[in-house]
Amino acid sequence: MPKVAQSTKPIYQNAEASIDERVEDLLSRMTIEEKVGQMTQLDITLINKTGKQKDVELVDKKARYYLKEHHIGSFLNGEAVPATAWYTYIYNLQKIAVEETRLGIPIIYGIDHMHGASYVDDSTIFPHNINLGATFNADHAKENGNITVLESADLGHHWIFAPVLDIGRDPRWARLYETFGESTHVAATMGEAFVKAVQDHKEVAPYKVAATGKHFLGYSAPSSGWDRTPVDLSDQTIFEIYVPSFQKAIDAGLKAIMLNSSEISGIPVHASKKIVTDLLRKKMGFKGLILTDWDDLGKLVDYHHTAKDYTQATEMAINAGIDMNMTPNSLDFNESLLELVKDGRVKESRLDESVRRILKLKFELGLFEHPFPRNDRFQRIGASENRAKAKAAADESIILLKNKYNTLPISADTKDILLIGPNANSKSALGGGWTLGWQGAEPERYPKDMHTIYTALKDRFPDSDITLLPTTVSDSRVVKEAKKHDLILVAIGEEPYTEFIGNITTLELPADQKSLIKAAASANKPLVGIFVGGRPLIVEDVIEDMSSYLWTGLPGFEGAEAIADILAGNVNPSAKLPLSYPLFASHFVPYNHKSSSVYKFDPEQANFIMQEEHSVWQWPFGHGLSYTSFEYSKIRLSKTVLSKNDKIEATVTIKNSGSRAGKEAVIWYLKDHVGSITRPVKEVKHFEKISLEPGQSKEVSFTIEPAKHLGFPDFDGTYILESGMYTLNIGGKLAEFELLDD
């Protein structure tokens, strides 16, 4: 019998062995320095030529220093450059990690692809999440994840820092547009769709990509409205509003979570064992990798002032439960952590817990078998079928909030159109932050073939005369020009911003934009406001001057075409507000507020009158017009009394009663009449999007399961279910039912 040759390959390099065996084998071979290195994530600027984000030219010497002498396990960042440049950079970086380090552990590369592969030239750019929320169609969140990975996995972008699972309840917050809006249920549904699309992608084989839920937890609720400022939340609110979007993603297999940079109720999250270990790990059962946000250990020292130096900050964060530190610009973390281990303040077994998770992720993604990028499928990047998906998402994400006298769609015989306003001919406004660069790149870096509102309109209205006035035009010239035209379009809104750069001191529409609208309106011609930006800015002073108002959010590279198609009537708008559009610049109330949040003082009764439908919103959550009309039948309930183990089937027939085909976002809300903890006046529990031809009807249904839809968490996160009356609400139709004690 011939002798079978014994393989000398270590177990960790044997793809046939189980992941657990491989992890344990590799871990047993690692020094403390190598373990600490795996727990460190460094920025691209430390290893590239110029120290600038938009530079993927690797300096081998620098890379060798960090990889060979400090055993770094992960790098992040960069800005949009050609695919070939990414390929070469990651290839060279990985080659050093795999071929020149002692154990050959591949690096994992993390990147902020927030709405498409936004840091790859010529890629497909989707609308931002706030727009996807407005579609009320989770397929668009799925396609966003799908196309992002399709256009970046081959380049060695192993780890996407998305989705944002924060809940956008404060319109002032600069990162509102990164959220899916105000509803926990909408965010949870969209987030889950994105995570599955990213992580279960089949077409990018042999690669696999990890998604990151961020920013755990409550990041979106700073009291001041400014980014990364203190958050004060009750435990009950945390469980009811902020936990479910993360929980759903975790249950769908989410591989990584990034933490919130700010403090919650006095403790910075990065130092909070209560949030990171007790809540996220133990209660929510998250087994994946926990990553810090940018320099958040440094922030424990010089921002929050809870640690006297970096070493203490490191000890706090390690004790809280982090696995990897986005340091990202120094070796402070490595030095501190090594010191802590040598001093016995952090046990090596604690390092092992985190390194196991990091190695497990690398094995799960197949990085040991397929460490290198490939360059033979670049034709996928920005392919027309991918762009068609981004366009479809944009079409369904633009909200028609007002349409007096059916000013829209613009009739084909409109000859003279005047287009004015700061966003009329801007590409970068449509992309917003996180587009090609951190703050949304300089306009000249946007694709040549991308349309602005102006160029898309010229394309859609070839027989009309479209006059574009420069942004610097005086109001008096606007008045003169307006008189000469049949229709005036005013493109207002915001310039791109990201994170704290977008902090504001008022939610008012800027004064110059208001006066532009007033000047244009003085001609008494139909006037359409087109808002491009990440927030609902207050339009109370000017809304009467506008016959129609479109809130376009940040619709991405296909956004102008979607806007033009809606203006022209080629696309029937079907988006609805995923947040409450406030009426006042300093008073915000989300749709799912408590009943005592809104009241008016009635002088006749000399008392406060509580009211559900009230006057603090310009438009409520879920508002959005169509060029057709939909009629909702009465709600039919399979029963009106149920026990806690029972179910109710609710059915409604929706008819397109207008003359155009259209899509309708169907949103089911529930209200609990009496609760031992105050209940929201209503809560989204289910939604879907349907298409109807003129005259066509469709039945939609929703199965109410008490344990899933009628309970709520208490202060410990324990789900409680209380008997009593509930109201179901859809399309303004109401139906009551009663939950009995068992």
Ligand code: BGC
């Ligand atoms: C942001 C994160 C982002 C990270 C890396 C941070 O400033 O808060 O959302 O993923 O930078 O760029």
